[in-house]
Amino acid sequence: MGWYLKVLNNYVGFSGRARRTEYWMFVLFSVIVSIILAILESLLGLKSVLTGIYSLVVLLPSLAVAFRRLHDTGKSGWWILLGLIPLIGAIILIVFYCQDSEPNENEYGPNPK
Template identity: 65%
Template sequence: MEWYLKVIKNYTGFQGRARRKEYWMFALVNAIIGIVLSIIDAIFGITLLATLYYLAVLLPSLAVGARRLHDTGRSGWWLLICLIPLIGAIILIVFTCQDSQENENSYGPNPKAAAF
């Protein structure tokens, strides 16, 4: 939950780098909350809660995605590759699963090195 809240608090932070753990923990908690809200929506026959939630986390999701790509040495604009059906999502998953660049890159210092 700590990683999720860190991303939510830094919702406009498109600068810098995000570790794999930060990105994937946010994605996990985001998915769990989305599933729970979708189930609640289905029980009551509405689509309001999940829709409002996903709109609320759209900007933080884009920000952490861009920072994750920065950590692998890529521009945040690579998020647009998801617009290519199926192949784009697969490529983005591969990019986000890759390890950080070990040294400082043009987006900032390695957050892994700062954690030790």
């Protein structure tokens, strides 16, 4: 939960670096919240209202942590645009997000480890 709140508190921080743990814990918690909201919607008979609102709330923090994660691997945040390429772009981004941090300081800041 601490990693999730850290990302939400730094929701407009597109500079700097984010560790793998920070990124993947945020993704995990977001998926869990989305599943819980989808179950609630189906029980209450709502039409994707809660998940839609939640998606809008975490859109900017998700982009910011993805940018910082790419910075941690030494890549520009603009590599996130690969996600616009169906399937292949998402696979490449997942590989980038799984890579280890650059061990020393890079152009985006000091190593967060």
